[in-house]
Amino acid sequence: MINCKDAVSRLWAYLDRNLGRAQQEELEEHLGLCRHCCGELEFAKQIRDRLKQPGSATEVPPESRAKLETFLKGLGEKS
């Protein structure tokens, strides 16, 4: 069975579904027996979810939207 170091190094690739079948089975076997690595996996999911969480920082402010709309319209009129 793989050790914790190997298991942790595969967790994100596992979440990304980028592991080969054999590597995935080895990891799942390890996770079935290791609470620490299950915690690491859960934390990796939480980091991923935190990155995904939308917020006001990425919303288009009205003045920027107006500028981009004008720019887009200008390009559209060229076509």
Next chain:
Amino acid sequence: MVRSGEFETIVRPHLSYLYALAVRMCGNRAVAEDVVQDALLRAFRGLAKLRNRERPRLWLTRILTTSFHDRLRAEHTSDAVSVDENFDLFDKIVEEDPFPYSDRVHLDFLELFDDIKIIEVLQRLHPSHRVALILAYVYEYKTREIAAIMNKPLGTVLAWLHRGRKQLEQDLWEYANRNRLLTPQQEAQV
């Protein structure tokens, strides 16, 4: 041949998406706006290359990513970063125990970061690693799609994702310490 107004019709539904992606990449609204404008111009000039006009998002993402990288090149931005391969944020939080009264210390740690702080932390990553992480985890592109967007081999993108994640863990911890996000809890236990 582009019909009058066709470009506008194709692109308008994706403006908010392009802007949000650019803010995450650039970490700055003004720069993001410039990058989006540059991408729109390139998209307009290259519209004939768009195969599926019903689904232009991947194509627009590729153009925006190119605009972002070209801007970095023009500014001669240094992208050298060092990554500590042995750093493990999960273990670091357990060792340092910044929330001694909590039974969900890892979640407590992540809740220190609002979206503005997350964007600031992302800016410390190597630009290519940052873009790969944003595309993978914010917008859920598959690795092969990211490879197509960034015009790189799959293996390169996998390596970038690995290094980017390591760097992100390290930078989250450093950011929390540098900005004293952990201080109130540490003082409370004294």
